[in-house]
Amino acid sequence: MKAISSMATRHVLADLAAASAQAGLPELEIESVGGVDAAKRVAAGESYDLVFLASDALARLAADGQVDPATVRPLVLSQVAVAVPSGSTEPAIRPEGVAFTDADGVREALQAATRIGYSTGPSGTALVQMIDGWGLAGEVGDRLVQAHPGIPVAKLLADGEVDLGFQQLSELVGQPGVRILGVLPADCAIDTVFSSSVATTAADPAAAQAVLDFMGSDAAAQIKLAHSFGVPQ
Template sequence: MLKKSARHFPGQIVMFCAWAVSATLSTASAADLHVLASTALKPLFERVRPAFESATGDRLVLSWGASYGNAPDTLPTRLSQGEKADVAVMIREALDEQIAGGYLRANTVRNIATSRLGLAVHSGARRPDISDVEGLRRTLLGARSVAFSSGVSGKYVVSTLLPRLGIAERITPRSLVIDAPGLAGQALLSAQADVALQQMSELLAVPGIQVVGPLPEAVQRVSVIAAAVTSHAQQAQGAEAFIGYLQSLHTAQALKDSGFDPVVSP
């Protein structure tokens, strides 16, 4: 399998080699790397953290927040206020806004993965068929309550998904909005909702629920997750090594297991 990868994905191999060189150099001056990241990435980073720290000697200091918003704990607010950070990992559109504001280095931006919206139900519930739009519509209409986040995914549900399905007026009264960065799947565990809608990675982060799968492509919202070194990074070399590691073959399976689709860089 590895031999095939070397033949068919030369860009990935070059990228991995670049990360390996950076990691070797970083080990010589191990340091704390301060990372500001979207909350949806928490399960992934917890998976990859031990191997990265072992390979480089650097220690990841992780902090979570929403990619959008003006609240004190959101990533844009914290970047604008100069919070100590070497790298930011967030939704690409939000990251581009931070580059325009001068908080991130444009020449270090790398796309890491794509993320899709998914649906989950109680662990013991009958598994609904959401393979097409009509099946999704039936599932939502049959739910006593539908939970979703107040963040980007929930805004899409309210502004686009429900109107497109033609059921906004019927679902809105039985909607349960979970304040970001809270997880909609928790509402299933507490029996406050029958259905939860959120990014696949965030649904998979809640043990004890049944993640049915991603929404049909016709009504799907795909987000690109990207990373960049901050403008005031104290550990810029280590930050670039971490970004390279997130793009490497080492991390591809962890991305998939965490509900993301890896982005193959040329």
């Protein structure tokens, strides 16, 4: 059984697929690429059994007939976090797990940063929109560095290409050369729900649906939490 996903969920999906196979369900081969590229490939008619993408991208594919709308379901909740290179003098992750007290702290950090790394996909788009909404585009716009599709912001931080980075927490946890300050505060949080669906090209839709049912079950919840994802309600 074949699937495609964005890079943001590749690790958690690998463990979910392994647990699903251990439960006696079909083995799943998952190709993880940039979310924008994944959506384009599905829209172009490439054949898959399952598709895992941000909810808005899946909604568009469902509307266009590439995935079965009746099978679309939330899979994981991802929060955007803030990080710096490990050698930075910024303090380590805050005890409460939040990078700054409020949006003012985030704005100040953006204004103080020399180079600001952000990702492709919905979280990166949301960050740029937030910066624009704060009226900071003119001030920090030329300092923004977008990671190429498939390249994590953590690598930009570790390689010294940026001194402040924004990406999903799950993509930053455990990466070398990175110190996580925490997730964005509630008044400027960027949360993305990644969803799952059965593709209309699925060879065995019922078997594909069984895999999704397992991934959405309580038995799979601990795997999601272990990868720093939330469980959508």
